[in-house]
Amino acid sequence: MRVCRAAGEEVAAGAEEAEAACxxxxxxxxxxxxxxxxxxxxQALACRPVSRLFLDALSSPPFLSSLPSLRxxxxxHPRAASAPHPSLHAFDPDLRRWxxxxxxxxxxxxxxxxxxxxxxxxxxxxxxxxxPPAADAAAKSQTKSLVVCNPLSGSYRLLPPLxxxxxxxxxxxxxxGGSVVIVTELAALSYAPSPDRWLKFPLSLPSKPRxxxxxxxxxxxxxxxxxxxxxxxxxFYCSLAxxxxxxxxxxxxxxxxxxxxxxxxxxxxxAGAGGRQLLMIGGxxxxxxxxxxxxxxxxxxxxxxxxEWDEAGRMxxxxxxxxxxxxxxPLEVVAAAAAxxxxxxxxFGGDGKVWxxxxxxxxxxxxxxxxxxxxxxxxxxxxxxxxxxPEGMYxxxxxxxxxxxxx
Amino acid sequence: xxxxIKLISGDGEMFEVEEAVAFQSNIxxxxxxxxxxxxxxxxxxVDSQILSKVLEFCRKHAxxxxxxxxxxxxxxxxxxxxxxxxxGASSSESSSAHSETCRAxxxxxxxLVQWDLEFVKVDLDLIHHLLKAANYLDIxxxxxxxxxxxxxxxRGNNPEEIRKLFDLENDFTPEEEKEILKEYxxxxxxxxx
Numbered sequence: 001m002r003v004c005r006a007a008g009e010e011v012a013a014g015a016e017e018a019e020a021a022c023x024x025x026x027x028x029x030x031x032x033x034x035x036x037x038x039x040x041x042x043q044a045l046a047c048r049p050v051s052r053l054f055l056d057a058l059s060s061p062p063f064l065s066s067l068p069s070l071r072x073x074x075x076x077h078p079r080a081a082s083a084p085h086p087s088l089h090a091f092d093p094d095l096r097r098w099x100x101x102x103x104x105x106x107x108x109x110x111x112x113x114x115x116x117x118x119x120x121x122x123x124x125x126x127x128x129x130x131x132p133p134a135a136d137a138a139a140k141s142q143t144k145s146l147v148v149c150n151p152l153s154g155s156y157r158l159l160p161p162l163x164x165x166x167x168x169x170x171x172x173x174x175x176x177g178g179s180v181v182i183v184t185e186l187a188a189l190s191y192a193p194s195p196d197r198w199l200k201f202p203l204s205l206p207s208k209p210r211x212x213x214x215x216x217x218x219x220x221x222x223x224x225x226x227x228x229x230x231x232x233x234x235x236f237y238c239s240l241a242x243x244x245x246x247x248x249x250x251x252x253x254x255x256x257x258x259x260x261x262x263x264x265x266x267x268x269x270x271a272g273a274g275g276r277q278l279l280m281i282g283g284x285x286x287x288x289x290x291x292x293x294x295x296x297x298x299x300x301x302x303x304x305x306x307x308e309w310d311e312a313g314r315m316x317x318x319x320x321x322x323x324x325x326x327x328x329x330p331l332e333v334v335a336a337a338a339a340x341x342x343x344x345x346x347x348f349g350g351d352g353k354v355w356x357x358x359x360x361x362x363x364x365x366x367x368x369x370x371x372x373x374x375x376x377x378x379x380x381x382x383x384x385x386x387x388x389x390p391e392g393m394y395x396x397x398x399x400x401x402x403x404x405x406x407x
Numbered sequence: 408x409x410x411x412i413k414l415i416s417g418d419g420e421m422f423e424v425e426e427a428v429a430f431q432s433n434i435x436x437x438x439x440x441x442x443x444x445x446x447x448x449x450x451x452x453v454d455s456q457i458l459s460k461v462l463e464f465c466r467k468h469a470x471x472x473x474x475x476x477x478x479x480x481x482x483x484x485x486x487x488x489x490x491x492x493x494x495g496a497s498s499s500e501s502s503s504a505h506s507e508t509c510r511a512x513x514x515x516x517x518x519l520v521q522w523d524l525e526f527v528k529v530d531l532d533l534i535h536h537l538l539k540a541a542n543y544l545d546i547x548x549x550x551x552x553x554x555x556x557x558x559x560x561x562r563g564n565n566p567e568e569i570r571k572l573f574d575l576e577n578d579f580t581p582e583e584e585k586e587i588l589k590e591y592x593x594x595x596x597x598x599x600x
Contacts, residue, residue, distance in 0.1 A: 031538050034550075036558075042594040043562060046566070048591070050566045052578050099593060
C-alpha cells in the first residue's frame with residue numbers, strides 16, 4: 001500500500017525523478033489545506049475517501065476548526081432524537097435541502113433538541129438512573145440535564161442536573177463560550193463552564209419575559225407593562241455578568257421611538273445579522289382598535305449602535321393568507337372567527353434569517369432572509385418537505401454545524 | 408518600455424520583462440534590489456513553459472489592484488478612467504472616495520477576476536506547477552487564483568473523479584473506504600421525507 005506524504009520544497013526541487021509521483025503529493029501540506037479550505041464544509045468532508053493524503057489533511061483538528069460551518073435551521077421535536085435512529089432534522093437554506101444529523105453517539109434513551117449556541121447543540125436528556133426502575137414514575141422523571149454536543153465530532157458533555165420543571169417551563173438560550181441561561185416567569189438560571197454550576201437569580205422584570213434571546217453577551221426580552229385588556233410592550237436587556245445584580249435589567253427605549261411597539265400584535269425578538277441588530281417580528285395591526293385583525297407580518301430592525309428602527313421586511317400578502325390572515329373585509333374577519341380560525345404563527349431563527357410556521361400551513365415553512373442591501377425588504381420563500389411531524393406548529397433554532405467549537 | 412529585468416528559466420531561456428511585471432513576485436523584487444549589476448536573475452526551479460504562463464499572469468496584473476484589495480482602497484492612479492495621467496484625476500477627490508463609487512474601477516476589477524478564473528481553468532497538472540511557482544516566487548495573487556483553480560476542480564466531483572484529476576491511487580482497503588464513507592454520509596445523502 002503506497003503511503004502518500006506531502007514533501008517539502010527542497011526535496012521536490014532536488015529529486016527530478018520524484019516527478020513520477022503524483023504532483024499533488026509534492027506540494028507543501030499548506031497548499032492542500034488552502035485548496036480544501038476553499039470548499040464548503042460538506043464538500044471538503046466528501047473528499048475524505050479520496051486517499052490517505054486527503055484523509056490526513058482533513059483530519060487535522062486545527063484545520064477542521066478553520067473551515068466555515070454549515071448554517072442550518074434545526075427543528076425542535078421531542079421525539080425525533082429518540083430511538084431507533086436518534087437524529088436532528090435540519091434545513092440547509094443555501095442548498096435548500098433537509099438533512100438528518102445522526103445523534104446516536106449520545107448514550108441517552110431520549111433526547112430533545114432545544115437550542116444551539118450557535119455552533120454547539122443543546123438537548124434535554126433524562127439522567128435519572130434506569131435501575132432499579134422507579135416505583136413512582138413521577139420520581140423517575142424529576143431530574144433532567146442539558147447535554148451540549150457537537151454532532152459532527154461526536155463529542156458531548158453533560159451539564160449539572162436540574163429539576164424537570166425547568167425543562168417544562170423554561171426557555172433555554174445559549175451563547176458562545178458555553179454560557180447558558182434558562183428563563184422562566186420569575187427567575188433565571190445561569191451556567192458557565194468555569195464554575196460549572198447553575199446559579200439562580202430572581203428576575204427583576206415588571207412581568208413575565210417574552211421571547212428572551214442572547215446576543216453579544218446580553219439577554220434581551222420583551223415585557224408587557226400594560227393592562228390585562230391592552231398589551232404594552234417594552235424592551236429590556238441585561239448583560240450576562242449583571243444577571244445577579246438587583247438592577248441588572250434595564251429598559252431600552254428612546255423618546256423618538258414613539259409607539260413603535262404598539263403596531264405589533266404578539267411581537268417576538270430575534271437576533272439580527274452581525275450581532276448588533278435586533279429584529280422584532282409580529283402581526284402588524286391593521287388599526288388600533290382592540291382585536292383588529294393583522295394585515296400581515298412585519299419585521300422591524302433595531303440598530304443597537306444608532307438606536308434607530310427601520311423596516312426590514314413585510315410578509316407578502318399571498319403568503320400571509322396561507323397562514324390564515326390577510327382578511328380583506330370585516331365579513332371575512334367575522335367568518336374566520338366563527339370558524340374558530342387559528343392564525344397563530346410561530347417564529348424562530350436568528351442572525352438575519354427568520355422562519356415562520358403555522359397550524360394552517362402543513363408541511364412547509366415560510367422563510368425570510370435579510371438582503372444584501374439593507375433597504376431591499378429581504379427575500380421571502382417557502383421551504384417544503386419538512387420531515388413529517390403530525391403537528392403543524394414546528395419550532396426550531398439556528399445551528400451552525402461544523403468543527404469550530406467543542407463542548 | 409520602462410526599466411526591464413532579465414529572468415533566466417531553469418532550462419536556460421531568457422525572458423525580458425518590465426519591472427512592474429516582474430515585481431509582482433516578491434522574491435524577484437528582493438533579488439533585484441540586491442544591486443545585481445547585469446539585472447539578470449536566474450530562476451532554476453521554474454522551467455520556461457511555466458515561467459511564460461506566470462509572466463502572462465503578471466503582465467495582466469501589472470497595473471491592477473491586488474485581488475485582496477478592498478474596493479474602497481483602490482488608489483485613483485489605477486483607475487482605467489483616469490488612464491494614469493495626473494491631469495485626469497479630480498483633485499478634489501481623495502483616493503478612497505474615488506474608488507468606492509467609481510464604476511470604472513469596479514468593472515475593471517470584476518473583468519480581471521473573470522480573466523483570472525479562465526486562466527486557472529486548466530488541467531490540474533498545470534495548476535500544480537503554477538501553485539509551486541507561485542509559492543516559490545511568492546506571487547500572492549497567482550497563489551490565490553491557483554488555489555481557487557484547484558478548488559474549482561474538486562467542487563462537485565466524487566472521490567473517484569477527484570482521484571483521476573489529481574492522479575492519485577485509492578490507497579484504502581475496501582473496508583476502510585466503507586467506514587470512511589459511512590461517517591459523514593448524511594451530508595451527501597439529503598433526507599427525503
